């Protein structure tokens with residue numbers, strides 16, 4: 001298993017998210033209290049950049065169509081926002097898919113995303 005350096009403890013404010021683009025991929029790093037969470041930065045729906053969305057607790061909302069995922073386990077909280085015809089068509093065309101998450105380890109003040 002490899003790991004990716006993702007900055008130092010305390011660099012990210014509580015409740016904030018950032019993106020980390022590397023050769024290994026595009027990752028999201030979030031801090032909630034003392035806990036750090038990492039996930040793919042690209043939404044499983046149509047690759048919206050999740051780090052540009054919003055974070056409430058551990059739930060991230062995609063800026064494109066409002067899908068929500070819990071960063072604790074990547075589970076879908078909501079698949080696409082809205083209840084209208086367009087939303088129903090969108091949901092029928094593409095079924096919900098969880099977000100891939102990664103463990104974040106803290107080693108000597110360094111954050112490491114376990115890939």
Ligand code: FES
Pocket residue numbers: 043044045046047048062063064065066067080
């Ligand atoms: S790309 Fe994220 S909800 Fe559509």
